[in-house]
Amino acid sequence: MTDTLTSPAAVRPAPERTRGTSSGSISEAWQALDAQHRADRQANRGRGFTLVRDHHQFYEDEFAAETQAAARMSAAELLDELATGFGLAWADLARMASVSVPAIRKWRQSGGVSPENLSGLARVLAFLRVLRDRLNLADPVAWLGVPLVDGYTVTIRHLYTRTNVPQLLDFAAGNVLPTVLLDRVEPSWREQYVTADEVVVFDDGMPAIVPRA
Amino acid sequence: MAGNRLDDLPPVDSLYDYRGQVPTWLPYQQGDVFRDVAIPGLEPGLAMLFMHPCTMRQGTQLRDRLTVVHVKLESPKKVLSAPAHWSGHNKVMPLPDLLGDRRSTHTADFMEIATVTAAELPRASRVAQLSLTGRLHMLHRIVFHLTRYAPKTDDLERATEALELEAQQQADWVQAGCGDNDSTPAERVDDLEAEYQAFLGASADPASVRNLLYGLAASQAVRSIQQEIAVRYPRTTT
Numbered sequence: 001m002t003d004t005l006t007s008p009a010a011v012r013p014a015p016e017r018t019r020g021t022s023s024g025s026i027s028e029a030w031q032a033l034d035a036q037h038r039a040d041r042q043a044n045r046g047r048g049f050t051l052v053r054d055h056h057q058f059y060e061d062e063f064a065a066e067t068q069a070a071a072r073m074s075a076a077e078l079l080d081e082l083a084t085g086f087g088l089a090w091a092d093l094a095r096m097a098s099v100s101v102p103a104i105r106k107w108r109q110s111g112g113v114s115p116e117n118l119s120g121l122a123r124v125l126a127f128l129r130v131l132r133d134r135l136n137l138a139d140p141v142a143w144l145g146v147p148l149v150d151g152y153t154v155t156i157r158h159l160y161t162r163t164n165v166p167q168l169l170d171f172a173a174g175n176v177l178p179t180v181l182l183d184r185v186e187p188s189w190r191e192q193y194v195t196a197d198e199v200v201v202f203d204d205g206m207p208a209i210v211p212r213a
Numbered sequence: 214m215a216g217n218r219l220d221d222l223p224p225v226d227s228l229y230d231y232r233g234q235v236p237t238w239l240p241y242q243q244g245d246v247f248r249d250v251a252i253p254g255l256e257p258g259l260a261m262l263f264m265h266p267c268t269m270r271q272g273t274q275l276r277d278r279l280t281v282v283h284v285k286l287e288s289p290k291k292v293l294s295a296p297a298h299w300s301g302h303n304k305v306m307p308l309p310d311l312l313g314d315r316r317s318t319h320t321a322d323f324m325e326i327a328t329v330t331a332a333e334l335p336r337a338s339r340v341a342q343l344s345l346t347g348r349l350h351m352l353h354r355i356v357f358h359l360t361r362y363a364p365k366t367d368d369l370e371r372a373t374e375a376l377e378l379e380a381q382q383q384a385d386w387v388q389a390g391c392g393d394n395d396s397t398p399a400e401r402v403d404d405l406e407a408e409y410q411a412f413l414g415a416s417a418d419p420a421s422v423r424n425l426l427y428g429l430a431a432s433q434a435v436r437s438i439q440q441e442i443a444v445r446y447p448r449t450t451t
Contacts, residue, residue: 076448080439080443083385083435083436083439084436084439084440084443085436086432086436087431087432087433087434087435087436087439088432088435089377089378089381089431089435090381090385091345091377091381100230100344101230101344101345101381102230102231105384105385105388108448109388109393109448110393139432139433141432141435142429142430142431142432145374153365153367153368153371193367195365195367195368197364197365197368198368199368199371199372205416206267206427207371207372207373207374207375208372209364209368209369209372
């Protein structure tokens with residue numbers, strides 16, 4: 001009868017290992033391989049970190065260039081492009097640039113914006129331009145307001161800060177999952193933004209808050 | 214929210230958009246505070262508009278009768294802005310430094326709600342308009358007062374987003390139409406508001422700007438409205 005792998009005869013006791021110098025040699029060889037695997041992983045992890053950092057820098061450089069270009073505009077020009085070009089609401093701009101709605105209205109009508117606040121407006125415009133022109137988001141303003149994770153209220157509007165921009169662009173490009181982004185930029189997001197409710201269109205055609213199904 | 218209490222009162226400077234002189238071109242908003250309002254049974258004084266923008270109007274005009282909340286002086290000498298001060302005070306909307314005098318605090322008392330005629334609430338009598346942050350906090354408190362349920366302000370914001378957007382765009386339209394004159398007569402403001410509402414079109418028209426605003430294309434609606442403002446009322450100064 002021909003032995004097959006499944007036949008009882010195929011199951012043979014393993015040869016008994018002799019202890020001594022040969023066992024030590026095997027152990028050392030195994031440990032060397034283990035160390036090699038570890039070193040490979042660490043090297044690749046380091047390489048992975050480097051690649052992520054370089055990719056973020058790539059986004060940062062583009063954002064910085066757009067910011068520089070936008071900062072040459074007047075406040076009225078900036079605000080016109082944000083409103084008529086992107087459809088950004090003043091309340092959202094106010095939150096993103098850490099200014100008030102009345103201040104935005106005043107600057108649009110009569111100027112008088114400080115260099116610091118002008119930079120803030122320019123950064124928001126630059127962010128939207130990179131999203132639209134480089135990452136091909138058709139409607140960046142709509143994207144800002146989409147909840148990132150079901151059951152949580154957090155949106156990009158909550159996360160936008162000057163320092164978070166490279167991470168947000170990384171996410172917009174589809175390189176990371178929303179939960180990865182949130183863990184990086186807002187570690188307390190699960191406690192801070194969890195909600196038991198959801199907003200639906202009610203039977204009168206208007207939005208309403210109801211318990212989550 | 215901390216689970217067993219309302220959200221902390223936001224910082225004073227983020228509660229209000231306008232205090233003292235409120236431009237007449239601003240649309241009526243929930244939370245607007247008026248002076249010299251004759252609330253039945255009380256001396257004329259401060260009152261806060263209680264009704265939601267959806268329900269305070271009939272067409273483009275204010276309803277004949279509107280509900281208001283009595284606004285009381287809490288402290289003539291202190292701006293009570295510390296959130297801890299308001300812990301457990303769940304039947305009021307705190308209004309520290311309502312008048313912008315840096316020395317007093319008022320409250321809107323949800324236990325004293327009354328109906329007044331629209332004539333009691335002329336635009337020129339407004340002394341304050343809450344910011345979006347202030348309005349959301351007020352809604353958070355009102356809902357809790359009426360139901361013992363404390364919704365997240367993020368959820369309130371999402372549910373009222375389109376209404377807020379409509380009001381913001383109306384303010385831009387009317388401000389531009391008024392030439393940024395903060396004291397434009399009410400009749401002219403009314404005309405401009407009617408013009409804006411006509412531009413938005415009817416809810417029944419699926420292609421109307423209004424439906425874009427209340428649907429999934431709000432930013433497209435904002436672009437349309439802003440472009441129309443630029444055409445009708447081009448700025449002369451920058």
